[in-house]
Amino acid sequence: MSVLIFIDQADGHIRKSSFEVLSYGSALAKQMGTSAEGIVLGSVSDDIAALGKYGVTKIYHADETSLNQFDAKVFTQVIAEVSLAHDAEVIIFSNNVDGKAIAPRLSARLKAGLVAGAIALPDTGNGFMVRKNVFSGKAFANVSLNTAIKIITLNSNAYKVTEAAGRADIIPFTITPNQPSVKVTAVNKVTGEIPLSEAEIVVSGGRGLKGPENWGILTDLAQALGAATACSRPVADSDWRPHHEHVGQTGLAIAPNLYIALGISGAIQHLAGVNRSKVIVAINKDAEAPFFKAADYGIVGDVFEVVPKLTEAVKKLRKG
Numbered sequence: 001m002s003v004l005i006f007i008d009q010a011d012g013h014i015r016k017s018s019f020e021v022l023s024y025g026s027a028l029a030k031q032m033g034t035s036a037e038g039i040v041l042g043s044v045s046d047d048i049a050a051l052g053k054y055g056v057t058k059i060y061h062a063d064e065t066s067l068n069q070f071d072a073k074v075f076t077q078v079i080a081e082v083s084l085a086h087d088a089e090v091i092i093f094s095n096n097v098d099g100k101a102i103a104p105r106l107s108a109r110l111k112a113g114l115v116a117g118a119i120a121l122p123d124t125g126n127g128f129m130v131r132k133n134v135f136s137g138k139a140f141a142n143v144s145l146n147t148a149i150k151i152i153t154l155n156s157n158a159y160k161v162t163e164a165a166g167r168a169d170i171i172p173f174t175i176t177p178n179q180p181s182v183k184v185t186a187v188n189k190v191t192g193e194i195p196l197s198e199a200e201i202v203v204s205g206g207r208g209l210k211g212p213e214n215w216g217i218l219t220d221l222a223q224a225l226g227a228a229t230a231c232s233r234p235v236a237d238s239d240w241r242p243h244h245e246h247v248g249q250t251g252l253a254i255a256p257n258l259y260i261a262l263g264i265s266g267a268i269q270h271l272a273g274v275n276r277s278k279v280i281v282a283i284n285k286d287a288e289a290p291f292f293k294a295a296d297y298g299i300v301g302d303v304f305e306v307v308p309k310l311t312e313a314v315k316k317l318r319k320g
């Protein structure tokens with residue numbers, strides 16, 4: 001029996017979210033008195049044996065170019081075969097786009113109970129109880145998994161990355177994946193932008209910025225901080241910003257270390273996508289704006305006065 005952890009990669013590099021699931025899966029394996037093992041699909045240029053420092057002892061690696069392109073059905077098939085071959089009792093994914101696509105398919109295929117969006121290590125003292133957020137982070141639910149195989153997707157920023165000395169054994173394997181049902185013929189990537197889902201710092205703007213012509217003050221601050229940019233839904237709906245920047249209940253859910261909201265009211269649907277951020281700063285000219293109740297720090301003021309001053313202060317601090 002083992003805990004199998006899916007190690008996500010993009011363009012040959014291990015994704016940051018994988019360090020978190022590796023630390024989580026290794027801690028769970030220790031708690032269950034079993035081993036933590038990883039699985040990597042596709043060609044990788046990073047040193048994957050070094051991932052042993054997060055507690056995994058073995059990593060199954062299918063170094064196949066056909067797996068470089070993510071395909072949920074194919075990845076599900078491969079992970080199902082590996083997990084059955086190695087008797088995995090718990091299978092863990094990041095609760096990101098890939099994890100959300102594979103985990104439910106795998107759950108159906110293996111008849112395994114699934115908890116999506118776990119926020120803590122399971123309680124294995126009496127059964128197998130996993131804690132997750134519900135109602136957009138307003139409440140918790142403790143979900144009991146009673147199936148022989150269990151699947152968990154872990155929310156980002158929910159578990160501390162821990163490192164120790166150690167290297168993992170790499171176990172190469174070959175597999176004949178099913179023919180993908182969808183063929184990606186071209187990928188056009190936005191370059192020069194920090195991906196929102198992986199950003200440590202996010203600067204986000206709402207209708208308080210009045211129009212797309214004013215976005216320069218936001219991007220200047222983002223640049224000074226090395227941050228990604230985001231926006232509220234009406235901003236994306238009005239085409240002031242692209243839809244991939246929209247965060248909230250109907251947009252992307254993010255959990256950066258620092259989220260700075262400029263001229264955003266803090267409606268519940270917006271907060272649903274950002275309330276797992278470690279630290280929230282709200283800047284709004286209305287002292288009664290709901291965002292101030294969710295924020296760790298607040299500035300009551302006009303964004304057009306406050307933000308350029310903040311950017312200057314950040315630049316000075318970075319120079320010094």
Ligand SMILES: Cc1cc2nc3c(=O)[nH]c(=O)nc-3n(C[C@H](O)[C@H](O)[C@H](O)COP(=O)(O)OP(=O)(O)OC[C@H]3O[C@@H](n4cnc5c(N)ncnc54)[C@H](O)[C@@H]3O)c2cc1C
Binds near residue numbers: 264268
């Ligand atoms: C089913 C449903 C799903 C939704 N999903 C989402 C979602 O995923 N994400 C999302 O964001 N919204 C979502 N919404 C919309 C949400 O309810 C709010 O309407 C929206 O978040 C408001 O956006 P806003 O704060 O940018 O604009 P507003 O509500 O117009 O707020 C603008 C804020 O800017 C402040 N302001 C104005 N001028 C200045 C200034 N010069 N300086 C400083 N502050 C200033 C104002 O005081 C105000 O608080 C959803 C709504 C529904 C019904």
